[in-house]
Amino acid sequence: MIKQKLYLTAVFMLLVNLKSFSQERRLSLSEAWEAAFSGYPGLSEKQALIRESEYQKRELQNDFLPNLQLQVQNSYGTFAGSTGAFFPLPGTFNVSGNPAISGASAAANTFGSVLMDWHVFEFGRQRKAIQAAQANIQKAESTFDATKLSVQAKVSRLYSDILYTGSKLQWAKDNAERVKEIVELSKTLAEAGLKPGADTLLAASSYLQTLGELDDWKGQLEASKVRLTELVPVDEKNVGFSFSNYLSATPLSPADTSATGHPYLNVISDQLENDKIRTEVVARKLFPSVSILGGLSSRGSGIGSDGVVNSGWSSGFNNQNSNYLIGLGLTWNISSAFNSITERNRIKQQQAATQSRFEAQSLQLNTGLQSVNSRLTESKKRVEKTNGAVDKARKAYELYLSRYQNGLINLTELLQIQLLLQQSEKVNIEAYQQFWDQVIARSELSGDFSYLSNQFK
Numbered sequence: 001m002i003k004q005k006l007y008l009t010a011v012f013m014l015l016v017n018l019k020s021f022s023q024e025r026r027l028s029l030s031e032a033w034e035a036a037f038s039g040y041p042g043l044s045e046k047q048a049l050i051r052e053s054e055y056q057k058r059e060l061q062n063d064f065l066p067n068l069q070l071q072v073q074n075s076y077g078t079f080a081g082s083t084g085a086f087f088p089l090p091g092t093f094n095v096s097g098n099p100a101i102s103g104a105s106a107a108a109n110t111f112g113s114v115l116m117d118w119h120v121f122e123f124g125r126q127r128k129a130i131q132a133a134q135a136n137i138q139k140a141e142s143t144f145d146a147t148k149l150s151v152q153a154k155v156s157r158l159y160s161d162i163l164y165t166g167s168k169l170q171w172a173k174d175n176a177e178r179v180k181e182i183v184e185l186s187k188t189l190a191e192a193g194l195k196p197g198a199d200t201l202l203a204a205s206s207y208l209q210t211l212g213e214l215d216d217w218k219g220q221l222e223a224s225k226v227r228l229t230e231l232v233p234v235d236e237k238n239v240g241f242s243f244s245n246y247l248s249a250t251p252l253s254p255a256d257t258s259a260t261g262h263p264y265l266n267v268i269s270d271q272l273e274n275d276k277i278r279t280e281v282v283a284r285k286l287f288p289s290v291s292i293l294g295g296l297s298s299r300g301s302g303i304g305s306d307g308v309v310n311s312g313w314s315s316g317f318n319n320q321n322s323n324y325l326i327g328l329g330l331t332w333n334i335s336s337a338f339n340s341i342t343e344r345n346r347i348k349q350q351q352a353a354t355q356s357r358f359e360a361q362s363l364q365l366n367t368g369l370q371s372v373n374s375r376l377t378e379s380k381k382r383v384e385k386t387n388g389a390v391d392k393a394r395k396a397y398e399l400y401l402s403r404y405q406n407g408l409i410n411l412t413e414l415l416q417i418q419l420l421l422q423q424s425e426k427v428n429i430e431a432y433q434q435f436w437d438q439v440i441a442r443s444e445l446s447g448d449f450s451y452l453s454n455q456f457k
Contacts, residue, residue, distance in 0.1 A: 026240045029159050029456035032232045033449075036155045037148060039233040046144035053140045057133035063126060066118035066292075074316055076108045103309030107302035108316030116294040117329070123287035132277040139270040146263040151231060153444035156452055158228045160436045163246040163456075165221040167429050170243060172214040175422050178397075179207040182418065185404070186411055199411040206415055245456055247432055252380060252439070252451065262365055262447050268358040275351035282347060285340035288332035298322045369445040372438055379435040386428040393421040 037043060119126070183203040189195035225236035299322075302315035310318070397417050404414040443449045 025238075026242055027232075027234060028242075029156065030453050032155050032159055032228070032234075033152050035233060036151050036231040040151055040231050042147055043144065043151060046140070046147050050137065050140040050144060053133065053137040057130060057137060060126070060129050060133050063119075063129075066116045069115045069117075070113075071115075072112040074108070074110045076106060076313060076316070078106050101303060101307045101309055104311035105309075107309050107311060108313050109302070110300040110316045110320075111297070112299075113295060113297040116292070118292045118294075119289050120292055121290040123284050125281065125284040125287075125289075128277060128281045128284060132274065132281055135270065135274040135277050139267065139274055142263065142266040142270045146267050149263045149444065149447060152449055153440060155228075155231050156440045156443065156449065157437075158224070158231065159241075159456070160246075160433075160440060162221065162224040162228060162241055163243055163436075164429070164433045165217060165224045166241060166243040167246050167432075168426075169214070169217040169221050171422075171425050171429060172210065172217045174425070175418075176207065176210040176214050178418055178421075179203065179210050182401075182404075182411070182414060183207050185401075189405075189407075195407075195411070202411055202415070206418075242456070246436070247429065249380070249383065249432075249435065250451075250455060252376065262445075264365065265358065265362055268354060268361055271354050272351060272358060275347055275354055279344055279347045279351065282340050282344045285333070285343075286337045288330050291329040291331065293325075293327045293329045295325045296322070297324075365445055369442065372442040372445060376435070376438045376442060379431070379438050383428070383431045383435050386424070386431045389424045390421075390428045393424040397421045 183200065186195060186199040186203045190197045190200050222236070225239070228234070229236055298320060300317045300320045302310040302312065302318065304310065304319060397420075400409060400414055400417040403409045404411065439452060443452055
């Protein structure tokens with residue numbers, strides 16, 4: 001019976017542990033990136049623009065096919081002819097008649113036609129238009145990559161902020177534990193008559209201050225988790241983070257000081273290529289279009305060949321005549337050809353502006369990368385020194401705590417030493433915060449986040 005109870009207890013504890021594990025899991029930085037990539041609306045927008053560009057290219061490719069138009073109509077109206085000339089503009093209908101026609105004053109008519117207009121030669125306009133569409137696809141893909149890099153950098157900063165506030169929370173907990181130990185020790189010494197009772201009150205006051213700071217950092221940590229959910233679709237209540245790697249850094253290899261091939265530059269370079277092809281497309285507006293034309297038609301009328309009119313509605317299907325027409329056509333839009341010169345000059349100015357923007361962006365990335373590398377070298381030295389300062393301060397605190405316990409120093413001196421230790425730990429955390437900020441900046445400027453991925457697994 002006892003063994004059975006022990007077995008059930010073990011099973012119950014195992015289920016509780018499994019439930020706790022399923023409720024909260026540790027989120028690595030790489031997992032946060034992937035979650036943002038799959039769920040952030042800004043990236044979905046860029047993906048939709050890529051698909052739109054692909055459909056646009058497909059539309060242009062369909063322009064290579066013949067243009068077919070089908071018309072079928074059955075009408076009823078008068079047929080009195082009129083002399084004179086007119087421009088056959090859209091919206092004009094034609095009526096032909098003969099004064100010798102007798103019978104009713106109106107007749108039914110049917111007409112159906114199929115016309116084909118196939119632009120077989122446009123002096124390279126269609127080919128260049130498809131090249132421009134492909135350039136638009138490449139630009140959309142580069143924009144997606146640039147947005148993805150920007151999201152990755154933003155997620156890294158939000159993730160780093162969580163680790164920073166979590167480290168500060170742990171720092172506040174450690175301070176509270178130390179001061180609590182001092183309170184209990186001062187109380188014991190006061191009860192033994194070795195220290196005045198005022199020491200207990202002073203220590204208790206310091207302890208309450210540390211508890212207030214602890215509450216503040218708890219709130220800041222929860223706020224940091226909420227900010228992360230803007231990009232990463234996770235439940236901040238049931239996700240955990242590893243704070244241990246924040247206050248330690250693996251060896252940092254030097255980064256390339258050139259930003260060649262950076263996604264931010266690719267967006268501008270693709271725009272340059274797009275402007276170049278657009279200039280070539282516009283230049284070909286100077287030339288005409290050559291088309292193969294073809295048509296089939298069938299016409300019926302209530303007017304017979306003997307000139308007698310049958311006014312019945314169905315009579316429009318009588319007296320059918322079918323015809324065909326084929327030929328070559330040349331279309332030359334003179335106004336468009338004239339305006340193409342101005343349009344081409346305008347696009348060239350856009351291209352010059354884009355080139356200047358590319359050079360400015362390249363200069364900004366390269367100088368920023370060099371600047372960050374210089375700061376990282378000094379930041380690394382700083383965290384090494386603050387690590388040593390924290391280690392020595394902790395050892396000093398332990399010695400002074402022992403001396404206070406033995407009555408060799410007063411409480412004020414011990415609290416000052418504790419405050420020095422607290423300050424050195426705070427400076428150490430802030431030094432790491434600046435270090436990781438520089439690492440994230442370097443990763444974005446270089447487009448390489450491998451170091452952060454390996455650091456915060």
